[in-house]
Amino acid sequence: MVLSRRDFLWQTGAGLLLPLSVHAQGTGSTRFRHGVASGDPLADRVILWTRVTPPTVLVAAAPPVDVRWTIATDPALARVVASGNVRTSADRDFTVKVDAAGLEPGATYYYAFTAAGERSVVGRTRTLPPAGATRVRLALAACSNYPAGFFHAYGRIAARDDLDAVVHLGDYIYEYENGYFGDGTELGRIPQPNQEIVSLADYRLRYSVYRTDPDLQEAHRQHPFIVVWDDHELADNASREGAVNHQPDTEGTWAARKAAAYRAYLEWLPIREQAGPDIRLYRSFRFGTLADLVMLDTRALRDLQVSPNDLAALERSSRSMLGSAQERWLHEQLRASARAETAWRLLGQQVIFSRLSPPGRAVGTSDPWDGYPATRDRILDLLETERIRDVAILSGDIHSAWGNDIPRNPWSGYAPRNGAGSLAVEFVTPAVSSSPLFWDGRAEERAAALMQNVPSVRYMDGGSNGYTVVDITPDRLQADWYFVGNVWARAAIRPYAWKKPAG
Numbered sequence: 039m040v041l042s043r044r045d046f047l048w049q050t051g052a053g054l055l056l057p058l059s060v061h062a063q064g065t066g067s068t069r070f071r072h073g074v075a076s077g078d079p080l081a082d083r084v085i086l087w088t089r090v091t092p093p094t095v096l097v098a099a100a101p102p103v104d105v106r107w108t109i110a111t112d113p114a115l116a117r118v119v120a121s122g123n124v125r126t127s128a129d130r131d132f133t134v135k136v137d138a139a140g141l142e143p144g145a146t147y148y149y150a151f152t153a154a155g156e157r158s159v160v161g162r163t164r165t166l167p168p169a170g171a172t173r174v175r176l177a178l179a180a181c182s183n184y185p186a187g188f189f190h191a192y193g194r195i196a197a198r199d200d201l202d203a204v205v206h207l208g209d210y211i212y213e214y215e216n217g218y219f220g221d222g223t224e225l226g227r228i229p230q231p232n233q234e235i236v237s238l239a240d241y242r243l244r245y246s247v248y249r250t251d252p253d254l255q256e257a258h259r260q261h262p263f264i265v266v267w268d269d270h271e272l273a274d275n276a277s278r279e280g281a282v283n284h285q286p287d288t289e290g291t292w293a294a295r296k297a298a299a300y301r302a303y304l305e306w307l308p309i310r311e312q313a314g315p316d317i318r319l320y321r322s323f324r325f326g327t328l329a330d331l332v333m334l335d336t337r338a339l340r341d342l343q344v345s346p347n348d349l350a351a352l353e354r355s356s357r358s359m360l361g362s363a364q365e366r367w368l369h370e371q372l373r374a375s376a377r378a379e380t381a382w383r384l385l386g387q388q389v390i391f392s393r394l395s396p397p398g399r400a401v402g403t404s405d406p407w408d409g410y411p412a413t414r415d416r417i418l419d420l421l422e423t424e425r426i427r428d429v430a431i432l433s434g435d436i437h438s439a440w441g442n443d444i445p446r447n448p449w450s451g452y453a454p455r456n457g458a459g460s461l462a463v464e465f466v467t468p469a470v471s472s473s474p475l476f477w478d479g480r481a482e483e484r485a486a487a488l489m490q491n492v493p494s495v496r497y498m499d500g501g502s503n504g505y506t507v508v509d510i511t512p513d514r515l516q517a518d519w520y521f522v523g524n525v526w527a528r529a530a531i532r533p534y535a536w537k538k539p540a541g
């Protein structure tokens with residue numbers, strides 16, 4: 039019998055090559071079955087997360103639990119820099135979230151939790167760098183669909199030692215029953231509850247199943263995550279006003295479902311929470327003087343989609359992708375970043391930003407920014423009139439890898455040869471495991487045709503799963519796409535494959 043890395047992780051709960059293995063208890067733990075996670079790092083603090091598995095399946099009836107947390111500068115947790123106690127209960131599904139402060143910038147820390155006499159695995163995390171830092175590396179991930187395949191991309195991300203953070207651009211879960219969008223029967227990956235998730239209990243259970251995945255747990259254990267949701271953490275093609283996959287007559291009000299999805303998201307993801315019941319996931323991160331990362335919510339605050347053929351409605355200036363408060367905030371963030379002379383501005387967001395249809399024509403789909411051109415034009419106006427340069431847009435959603443220039447019009451006033459006329463660039467990360475955009479065996483042909491039709495698309499792979507690494511120095515910003523092979527095979531069959539951009 040060949041023991042794959044995945045089997046090994048299941049049996050020992052620890053990665054062989056990593057400095058943490060000596061203290062890892064892994065999935066053998068009965069009280070910390072969902073591992074540990076960290077997220078939303080700042081220069082002096084980071085969110086630490088775990089969940090205490092109640093001793094009964096009747097979660098609502100289980101009593102509150104006291105949890106101790108410790109963060110240290112060494113994997114043995116001997117040099118403790120902060121610690122404390124926190125109580126969790128059924129009210130937050132026994133999840134635990136701590137904002138550990140008083141840390142040094144650009145430093146690696148180790149942390150763990152104890153409860154009921156048991157200790158969690160030891161996690162590793164990292165604060166944002168100080169002013170003057172000259173290198174940042176971010177992994178991008180999106181579209182991790184549990185029944186559709188194994189999370190090899192997360193496993194590869196976990197094994198890397200060169201990342202400052204993982205930026206997750208949404209579709210961290212999918213809301214469907216098994217078989218609707220990916221069938222996990224043969225893989226032993228049936229999402230629970232095995233029905234479309236609608237209630238708070240449904241969303242909580244769905245997160246808890248995803249977080250039993252060893253590759254996802256290990257990625258969370260090794261790196262801080264900066265996350266934002268896309269539609270499937272709510273329901274397909276969600277907006278402020280409803281979703282294509284929400285039927286109020288049988289599934290209750292959209293407001294109630296959105297609130298349940300938001301609550302479970304905040305409970306289960308290592309995200310710093312904003313006060314109040316209103317959905318607010320947009321926030322920013324300062325990587326010293328090297329980069330500002332602005333995370334946008336293009337999902338829950340947008341107007342309802344209109345038909346891709348209804349040009350009058352599409353181009354209405356009042357149509358909003360962000361909502362007015364977030365849009366004002368974004369413009370101010372971009373201005374402030376340029377004023378501070380930060381080297382790079384990154385927009386972490388969900389759906390493809392690039393224009394893919396010529397002006398005045400129907401769009402292919404009105405779900406991404408092509409369906410909200412007025413909001414996009416106002417951003418491009420700002421970049422152009424105020425000469426805000428060195429902007430990279432990081433996107434997910436479309437289950438394919440893209441490297442795009444962002445001219446106002448790819449067919450006029452733009453030179454693909456040297457990028458003249460482009461106001462920004464866009465990097466789109468492929469799906470972790472959702473079926474790739476081009477799944478009919480003609481992926482290369484279709485990518486070539488797409489690049490022919492839209493000259494601002496400089497690189498495109500529509501047939502692979504994987505992740506992206508964005509490597510940033512003061513002088514250049516580079517994206518590398520890493521593909522992971524067959525997500526239906528239990529082990530990734532090749533470490534990664536780097537595909538040479540065509541053309």
Ligand SMILES: [Fe+2]
Binds near residue numbers: 181209270435437472
């Ligand atoms: Fe997706």
